[in-house]
Amino acid sequence: MHNTFTLTSKTYIDFDQPDIYQRFMKGYLELLRKNLQHYNVMDQNGDLCEIRYSCGQDHDPRNPNWKPFKYLEFYCRKFGYDDMEARDIIEEQIGRRLDCECQLLGG
Helix, strand or coil: CCCCCCCCCHHHHHHHHHHHHHHHHHHHHHHHHHEEEEEEECCCHHHHCEEEEEECCCCCCCCCCCCCHHHHHHHHHHCCCCHHHHHHHHHHHHHCCCCCCCHHCCC
């Protein structure tokens, strides 16, 4: 009988360390803020209420221009992380599923 060992990936090992995960998320959110379209939401008095971000595409899998996690893929590649595992961890941390990375910033 063969023994089977499962190795935990670099993504899970690193993201299990709060300081590494927080640093990753800070950089990732900064990348999103720089690259996504932003919209100012004003209150009734014309004062800035909040800033929302959007990828600018319909969140529809039939939309050929929609690339829901293109910045996550790019950012993970930079550090040698698996983007699908990173997405799973992020969704677990925030407690909800994401259709698109713009939803992390209210898109």
